[in-house]
Amino acid sequence: MxxxxxxxxxxxxxxxxxxxxxxxxxxxxxxxxxxxxxxxxxxxxxxxxxxxxxxxxxxxxxxxxxxxxxxxxxxxxxxxxxxxxxxxxxxxxxxxxxxxxxxxHRFCGQCGSAMHLVNWELAALCSKCGHRCYPRIAPCVLVGITRPGQILLARSTRHKAGFFSILAGFVESAETLEQAAVREVKEEVGVDIVNLSYIGSQPWPFPHSLMTGFTADYLSGEIVCQPNEIAEAAWFDLNDLPEVPPAETLSGRIIRQLQQRNMQG
Ligand SMILES: [Zn+2]
Incomplete structure (x- = not known):
């Protein structure tokens, strides 16, 4: 323990x-x-x-x-x-x-011995083999994609009918955030994007994600939804959106920012 x-x-x-x-x-x-x-x-x-x-x-x-x-x-x-x-x-x-x-992290993933906490940093250490673990953080990218007057929104298979958000995906090993954004968008809806721009980040403890948010411009491609992940995706008029995440979430913030940018022309 x-x-x-x-x-x-x-x-x-x-x-x-x-x-x-x-x-x-x-x-x-x-x-x-x-x-x-x-x-x-x-x-x-x-x-x-x-x-x-x-x-x-x-x-x-x-x-x-x-x-x-x-x-x-x-x-x-x-x-x-x-x-x-x-x-x-x-x-x-x-x-x-x-x-x-x-x-x-009560037991070592390498040798199975009991682990103890390091007293000067938040880490668990195995005194038998020296394996040290830190709290896991899973970086995730959110991408708000627009073309003139429109935003690409998708409904995940996990979400109820009528609820849409921008695209999201986990960063894979040895990948930059930017590469993850481009790859996830291509995988989930089949389109290519350009002009990625960083917006901000938000810890998301469900169970240990770190959301990072971007905007991007649409470049090319028709929407093709990834089976099992995306139930539906479409271009929506930025002035006439379906139900989207609240403004306190990073995805909600990005969507509202893109709406404002559109209104300002
Ligand atoms: Zn060990």
């Missing part, structure tokens, strides 16, 4: 990110629990706690593997924080990813 040591005082208030099976414990008014350890509605052992950073001069703690809270309605996807508070969402993202890391 991985141990992580932390010095806690009962009287110091903080934000508590209590994680169980990829879900987050929120109070009845859908807030991250805040206060001292003593005021928490749950009993917490010191070895369950990791410090994540500070927010509003208060420490943010991760509490992992908590199985004492039985009320199912208290456990939420971190998504519910995204529209409320971007900084707390980021801490929640970190909490979920660190919890997953600790849970999945």
């Amino acid at each position: 991985i141990k992580h040591s932390i010095t806690l005082t009962n009287d110091k208030p903080g934000f508590w990110f209590i994680v169980n099976k990829g879900r987050l414990y929120l109070t009845s008014d859908s807030q991250v629990p805040q206060g001292t350890l003593a005021t928490l509605a749950v009993a917490v052992e010191p070895e369950q706690i990791c410090w994540l950073g500070d927010y509003q001069q208060q420490p943010c703690y991760l509490v992992i593997d908590h199985d004492q809270i039985v009320d199912e309605s208290s456990w939420h996807s971190a998504r519910s924080l995204l529209t409320k508070n971007e900084i707390l969402f980021q801490f929640a993202a970190r909490a979920l990813q660190v919890a997953l890391f600790l849970q999945t």
Whole structure:
């Protein structure tokens, strides 16, 4: 079992990110629990706690593997924080990813021995063979493709009818973000793009992605959807879009940015 040591005082208030099976414990008014350890509605052992950073001069703690809270309605996807508070969402993202890391790195993938935590960085180390692991982060590219007045949107086979977004895909080994963007677009809808331009990034803890966003211009090719991945894809008028992701997500932000760019001509 991985141990992580932390010095806690009962009287110091903080934000508590209590994680169980990829879900987050929120109070009845859908807030991250805040206060001292003593005021928490749950009993917490010191070895369950990791410090994540500070927010509003208060420490943010991760509490992992908590199985004492039985009320199912208290456990939420971190998504519910995204529209409320971007900084707390980021801490929640970190909490979920660190919890997953600790849970999945108890034993060495190389020799099978028990691993322990390095005390000066977030890493798990096998003292038998020296294998060292860091929390896994999976980079993913999002590409908003336009041609005059129109945007290419697709519906993933995982999404409900009527919900469309820009194209997305994971970066493969030894690939640049730009190469991944060009390859994914070609694979998923069969078109070629040019003029890739970086927009921004967003941690996405489902379970450990890092979204990176680009815009691109359409170059050539007819839309051909990749079977199993893309249910449908089409060019949409930028002034008349179907249901798309909310503005707090990176894909939603890119779509709105392209709409504004179109309006400004
Ligand atoms: Zn080992």
